[in-house]
Amino acid sequence: MSPDIAAGFIAATLPGSLLATAIGVVVGLVVGMIPGVTVSTGIIMVLPLTFALDPTISIALLLGIYAGGMTGGSFSAVLLNIPGTPSASATILDGYPMARKGEAGRAISVAIVASFAGGFFSFLCLYFIAPSLADLALRFKAPDLFSVVFFGLSVICTFAARSPVKGLLSAVIGLAIVTVGQDPVMGTARFTFGNAELLSGIHFLSALIGLFAIPQLVDNMIELARGAVEQRTSTRMGSLFLRLADLKAMGLPVAIGSVVGAFIGILPGAGGPIAAFIGYDYAKRWSRNPDKFGTGCVEGVAAPESANNGVTGGALIPMMTLGIPGDPITAIMIGALLVHGLAPGPLLFMQRGDFAYALIWSFMWANILTLLISLAGVRILVKLLAAPKTLLMPAIAILCVIGSYALRNSFFDVWMMLAFGLLALAMRSIDMPVVPMLLALVLGRQLEEYLRLSLTASKGDPTVFFTSPFSLAFLVLSVVSIVWSFAAERRRGGARSAPAG
Template sequence: MYSDLLHALPEVFGLTNFFAVIIGVVAGIVVGAMPGLSATMAISVLVPFTFGLEPLVALGLMAGIYNGAMYGGAIPAVLLRIPGTPAAVATTFDGYPMAQKGQGGFALQVAVVSSSIGGIASAFALMLLAPPLSKVTLLFGPSEVFWVAVFGLASIIFLLGGNPIKGLISACFGVFVSVIGSDPIYGNDRFTFGQLELLDGINMVILLVGLYALPPVIDLLETPLKTDGIGKSQLGTEPIWKTLPRMKHFWKTWLRSSFIGIWIGILPGAGGSMAAFMSYNEARRASKNPEAWGEGEPEGVAAAETANNADTASALIPALTLGIPGTAVAAVMLGGLLVHGLQPGPMLFRDNPDIVFGFMWQFLFGAILLVLLGGSLATNSFARLLNLPRPLLGSIIIVLMLIGVYSIHGRMFDVYMMLGFGAVGWVMDKLKFPLPPVVLGLILGGFAEENLRLALRIGRGDWMVLFSNVTSLVIVALTVAVIVGPILKKKFARPKTQDAT
């Protein structure tokens, strides 16, 4: 198999194939950086178009876009507090405070270096460990996946913000939105009120654009200022090689977050946002000064951005070997493979080694190119966009939001739904309801329910089926240790501190 890997290499360096990766990375950064446009949308628009392209050109474009967009999403997350892609939500936590402190440039450099490292780690996992890692995926049946989702949902506790009541309202709202659509088992409608457009559930991108992009646009128009507060001078961009030494001590975070990202990627369904949230939480837990997190800690940006790129290539491991994509973007990419007659499965590696392994190389080169293309070039040009007069910037984002949401399924219904979420999001923003629990609730709520109910059917209604195997028990133990443990510790520690004050 490793000889196949090397055999595929010359093909990748073919002029058009390599050029496709470059174009893809640049396009990905742009798409990710535009509030309203997402990687999912970009690749779904691209898939029918790639029908007429050579497989490696098409796949190179997609690999490049995926890698580029996962970093590109960080740019508006840092500069405007609008995550450009769902996976960049956790990047706003520390990225935006950094920009407000005048370290926006450094935040973006941390983001691009971390993204690249995560992407490289993930590409290596895909190239070298795909078959054994797909065996790991097989261990996860419905009951195990249910517990993984519970683990993710429990970690919402860390995202509640200062006001637990509001945080929990956000979480319940997110989970409720996730169950709208057809019932996962019976297929009957739930809360769709006869709208066929709602049957497949509410797409993550629609909710995200509404909640995260619309309120800042309203803010841009609300304040009668001519230009934005973040000027060129305040961005504080230095050449990237000068800032690299300041990132050296992130190596532990890079390592941990890469591992988390790869691991979440190979589990079907959970996806980039969960990887970023989890790795952010873990990095904060391991940090010596957790209080500084959320106030502009560069390591927070590093954790989120490493993880959301580390699940790109690894999400393709279950997609290529088993046909079950690890993230929403990988799901769309799977369509791009099918268009070229590349059926997922063990035969794929035997029948089309040059294409499959070439695709893996393209992921690796995409991740490496990210630093070169995203480093100074993209960062500087996008930061300059923010110097546009605020009303103009606002109106352009409005157009992008409409295009981004419309293009996912090609229907106006989604645009209206996005505006509805936008109104809700604006109120939530003003009343300080935290938004991350909504996102995590939407991703994991329906996912947890579906797997719980599948597990119950397998166990024929016996709830003990959830505890009947080792993998499940390990995840339950992990959930208790990582989430319940620290909370109990805090509870027991509290009386002492109260005595002291």
């Protein structure tokens, strides 16, 4: 075992780190469980805490929320027929019918065990793939890195949007925002209008808080102002006990879901909901009794839950090895690490191998603790489904302000957070996704830096991007993903306009 692996294990297993992971798991289970509060919001809530904590403890807390949140989403899916997180949407298909049959406890136990299996499989993928991929990425030169970042951005534009044009526009607007401040190569001030605060650019965490938290606060306000009754469950939990036959029935769907989840997690932008539905679909196709799916069967809960938890470790692979976040949650994690001066990417394993492995081990603990805490505390946790949003939402609003202010002790960042919240609402009204913009805000400076460094090294020759096999491969993949998304949009349009029947 290398010294870094051992040092990372010790750091992740210290009482402080384990306590942070456990707290994160509880927070994650609660925010994941409550419909209308996403895992991203849960992470945004604790973000200001992470600025003051040791980086290993901070990341343990965030990973706990990530793993716990993915599992918590299934509780409300089973008990209320409402997914706590979008990733738990597919769990409803069989989870709620099981609850109606009086087997809510059994369905939740299946979800918890399958979530653990998917999460642990993705930890193994992270443990074995990430260091090798980081080694490979260390050989990348500026043109390769440009193409990798461009690929990450183009894939997320095409996955995150119904209209690829709007996805691409969202990313381009994000890139334009990134150009505010000093340019990353020469330090020239751009678009600052003489404002000193604009010189250091717009902090992407304040933008991220605005883009994700403000629309959610507004949505909940609209819902509650309409007189929507807060969800309370009257469903009886029943026994949590799983029989041997249940565990046997879970085997194949969990294996399918875990592999699908980990693979989809690696792709930027695809995310938990897609993985869960694909996992469900494959488990149904491979089942001996596909007709049982949808009627309340164990397999129909196990497959999507293992898939959406499989995504977590998968999404951490590009984040840790290439510095490319696969979803908003990993984007926030990058921001939290950058605040501590730790830049995720291939150099992380070389320069701070101990921390990189501490992250990986903390992720393992997050999955184990999610299993233990969920099984031990699910009966108490589900009572929090009745937690009043009239109290929770104002607290989230204040934490958003603290989070943006504490970044640089500046009200400018708070105003920016609010401005991005307004922008997110405007974008939503025209069906333009915010995720590509977020990724552009995270990756924009690197994209420009690698582009300009490549062109400087090649004396302005653009063929430098096509002569390296890595660069060429990623550019081809980028083009394929963009063309594929336009073709998919065309097919959807064709299907809609086709006469019914």
